[in-house]
Amino acid sequence: MKDSLLLLLTGIVCAAGAWLFFRYFGQEAFGMLMLLGLIGAIADNARLRRRLRERGPSRKASALGCDKKKPPRRWLFC
Structure with missing residues (x-):
């Protein structure tokens, strides 16, 4: 009942x-929602890039050759 x-x-x-x-917000409400979504995506991307920079490449990326300067043949998995 309480729940x-x-x-x-x-x-x-x-x-x-x-x-x-x-x-x-009236008619600008959907624009505001899009702006909030864009800001959230940019902030999340920056956070993930910072985290990747701190941790370095993963073992899977190293095994696929993604840590080399020359682009690997299987670039989709990096």
Whole structure:
């Protein structure tokens, strides 16, 4: 019973938040959502690049020859 009430309350809060978002931004709401998605993708890409730089190439990449200066023949798996 408690879980269902919390779930209902969460749904009401999310619906109210969505209504406020679209009410405030109006026609620019979808542009804002796209902008937020683009910023999130760029931030995630930067985080993953930093993590890769810290760890270096993986064993699989080394086994495929991806750590050499000359591009490997199986470049899709690097």
